[in-house]
Amino acid sequence: MHLLEARALTKRFGPVTAVDGLDLTVGPGEVVGLLGPNGAGKSTTLHMLLGLITPDHGSVELFGMDLQRHRIEVLSRINFAASYVDLPGVLYVQEILEAYADLYAVPQSRVRDMIDLLELGRLRKRRYMELSSGQRTRVQLGKALINEPDLLILDEPTANLDPDAGDRVRSLLVRLARDNGRAMLITSHNMPEVERMCDRIHFMAEGRIIASGSAAELTTSFGADDLEEVFLKVARR
Template identity: 75%
Template sequence: MAILEAIKLVKRFGPVTAVDEVSFGVGHGEVVGLLGLNGAGKSTTLHMLLGLITPDAGQVRVFGMDLARHRVEVLSQVNFAASYVDLPGPLLVHEVLDAFARLYAVRRPKARVAEMIELLELGPLRGRRMMDLSSGQRTRVQLAKALLNAPRLLVLDEPTANLDPDAGDRIRGLLSRVAGENGSAMLITSHNMREVERMCDRICFMAAGRIVAEGTAAELAGHYGVVDLEEVFLKVARG
């Protein structure tokens, strides 16, 4: 059974068709990358998959359930992190995680928060306010929040955009390990092609609201007659 199925999703904002009949799926334990230029429709697609935006047409099915009709059941097993979203600034790191552990109805919130703090190496930051953290540190807290409920589907919109190469590398390793251990499916957008090549089992390229290419990094490179994903990106972006 597919963990996530996007079925002919359409979203228009006035005269602009942001997403045009987009269909794809994510299987159990699979990591799928959604790539494209800025404005290609990636974030709108992700937001439809998370219930933040209602599609004009099409359907989102998660764990076999219609998201529109089973919002609470679906979202309790999904989580999300994005570089453009923040967590409440005045709260201490452990308070933020505790609050979200409760929003996700985690059974033993304090113990789970402690696990996440250890996993993301947030111990020294535990008692610091979110607003006092660097953007890289905030990203790590976002990811801790995103793993609190051991999600079966993790949606990450440019998860390592604010991290230095070392921190980014560690986070990629961690996410791959989590996906491997928990069997979590992941849907990721990123402009870091090395990251996508390293993490993703399959890649969907979006342009002008449509999926224009789909496959593994090697398949896509072969299809476009280039050596790596970076060049595939440029070929797709430049038509």
């Protein structure tokens, strides 16, 4: 069974069709990349999968249940992080994680787990608004992992991290998927990251998925040397 299955998702904003008949699946232990140039429809797609936007047409099933009919049940089993979404700036890092532990009704011991896992010990008594962009990214990931989600949706998961921290986070995320059977859907403009992490990759353009496959399959299909070249060819279509 797919943990995530979207069928014929369509969303229009006035005369603009942001997402046009999109089909997408993610299975247990699978890391799937959703890539494309700005304006391709990625963010709108993620917002529909999270129930933040209602599609004009199509459906989203999570864990075999319709998102609209079983919203509370399915959303308790997923989580989301994005570099562009801010957390309450006046709260301390530990307070933020404690609040989300309460929200997801998980033991407060998960707060210590996240602080240790993402090396937030020296930041736990600092206000979120005082953190650097890379530090905020780590707190966002701590919030996203606090409930041990079965499905994790990540928009630019290592944005703003220095190379060493980014490498550690990528290793962590891949390990969580491979060892614990968690599903992940990620967007990223870091092509080496996508190539390393993703089992399957979908390229979007003008609201549609125009190419899918592993990194090796896509480079072969597009006659490219690497995934970066594939991205540039898709963006120029």
